Amino acid sequence: MTLREDKLSPALLARLRYLPTTTSTMDVAARWAKDGAPHLAVVMAGEQTAARGRMGRVWQMFPGHSFAATFIATRHTGPHLPLVVGVALLRALCKLTPPATGLVLKWPNDVLLNGKKLAGILIEQVTGPNPVALIGIGLNLTRSPAMLESFPGIPLADVCAAPGREEMLVALSACLKDVLALYEESGWSALADEYVQNCCTIGQTVRWQKDAGTVLEGRASGLTPEGALVVVDDAGEVHHIHSGDVIAQGHTH
Helix, strand or coil: CCCCHHHCCHHHHHCEEEEEEECCHHHHHHHHHHCCCCCCEEEEEEEECCCECHHHCECCCCCCCEEEEEEEECCCCCCCHHHHHHHHHHHHHHHHCCCCCCEEEECCCEEEECCEEEEEEEEEEECCCCCEEEEEEEEECCCCCCCCCCCCECCHHHCCCCCCHHHHHHHHHHHHHHHHHHHHHHCHHHCHHHHHHCECCCCEEEEEEEECCEEEEEEEEEECCCCCEEEEECCCCEEEECCCCEEEEEEEC
16 A cells, blocks of 8 residues: 655655554654654554554554554653644644534544544653654544444544545644644643634533542533543532543533
8 A cells, every 4th residue: 555655745755654554653653763763753554453542442444544643752742742632633634624524622632523533642652861752643534345334433534525645644744743833832721722612522421430440420621731621520529530531421511
C-alpha cells in the first residue's frame, strides 16, 4: 500500500517514515525517538498488525480505509497533551469536511461523529535523557467491507467525501504544529475554551468506573485547570477525574 509522495511537501517528507505494513506505528516511533527524531517527526503505516489503543486495548484498523500515524513531540508538552491533540485533530477534520458534520470531542481523547467513535488518540511517553511524547492517531476514513454491523465506530465517508491519507496527514501536521506551539507559548488557557465548546461530555450525565467495585455517576460540569473532568454526583459531591472510561448516559443539563 503506497503513499502519494507528490502530494506532500519536501519539509514533511523529510520527517516522515512511511511503512506499508508494521506492527504498530507507536513502536517504530519509540525507536526513532531514542535515535534522535526531530520535533513532529511522523511514522505512518498502511497497515498495522498489532495496533493498540488506550488502556492496553486493541485498535481495530482496516487497511486501505484507515489513517494511522504517530507523531513524535520532542518539546515541552505538559499534562494537557491528550486534550491539546484533540483540538488539533478536530481543527484538521473541520478543514477537510463540510460544516455541521456532527464532529465533537469526547473527553479525554476521542473524536465522535454523530455519536459514534471516528478517531482515537493514544499518548505514550518515552523516558530518557531527552524525554519525548508519542502521539498516536487512528481514524476511520472510508467504510471497509470488514466493518460489521457490530463495529462500534464510524468512518468519515458515511457523512461526507473522505479526504485521502495524504490530505489528512498534511492538515493534521499543520494543525498539530500550530496548536502545540500555542500551548508551549501561552499554556492551556489559550485552548481551554475551544476544547470545552466542542466537548460533548460536558453537560452530560456520565458514568465512570472508579475501580473494580465502584461506579460513579453524576453530571460533567467542566474541566479543572489541569484538564481533569469535573463530575458532580447526586449528593453534590465534586469529583475530579483524571483518566479512565467516562460513558455518557444520554442526559444533558
